[in-house]
Amino acid sequence: MDPKAMLEHLKTVASPRTHGTLEAIYEVCNEQVERGISDFSFTTIARLGEKRGVPKAQSIRNATGVHYRTLIESFVAAAPAKKVGYKQATADAWIDELPTARHRLLVQILLSELAEARRLVKEIVPPGLEIYVDDRRAPAGAFKLDDIERRALEYILSEDFIKKWNFRKGDKGDVLDQAGVRVLKPGTVDAIEKALRYL
Structure with missing residues (x-):
């Protein structure tokens, strides 16, 4: 009209x-x-x-x-209609196929609002930000260590445990005995520390 x-x-x-x-x-x-x-x-x-x-x-x-x-x-x-560049013409060409001018107008308004929303999101979310979502279905408490489990892991890292068995901590997060034989694999100490920190 x-x-x-x-x-x-x-x-x-x-x-x-x-x-x-x-x-x-x-x-x-x-x-x-x-x-x-x-x-x-x-x-x-x-x-x-x-x-x-x-x-x-x-x-x-x-x-x-x-x-x-x-x-x-x-x-x-x-x-x-404004003349548009090649990229925009190919991306938005489908709008011209809509049946009425009113539909075309409404879609263009929605697209401009979407572009503005995307611009705002880029301003709010810092570049390179990684967001992790924990979507495990069990209750959050099921993944936490209880007191006994926590004390057991803390004991493995303690000086009492190391001295009692004449062990020493290696430089790769492993544990070695007196002869230098690896008792706990590389990364074990780091894994236990991480578990105590996050669980």
Whole structure:
């Protein structure tokens, strides 16, 4: 539906006191068309029509501004399509295959909101951040060491245990006896320390 027809239609469904506001919005948008400018953002239209009865951008965005948004969107839909680069044309070409201008407009709005959301996520989440999710189904307590298990592991790392058996800790997280024979494999000490720290 072209903007003029949309204006007339909206005046039949909107309350009489909004008719003047709809006409003011139509005039501002129409002037944009006459100037060859395709900027119909709510902020721009509200700024240009501030002294003519056009509400503020936030009022247009609110639920009560649905008729105002619909009128502005009809101008967006009627505006000549911008030439886009090859990458964008191939990525968004499917939008042009949608059946109506309104559908195409709504999809473009959603895509711009998605792009903005992705930009915000990149700002919030530092680059290279790794997030680990523990999705084990058992209760969290099932993976914790109880007091007896903890004391047993702590004893293996203790000086009492090492001295009692004449062992010594190796440089690879292993445990060796007096003759240098490996009693506990490399990484055992590190594994036990990690278990005590996280379980």
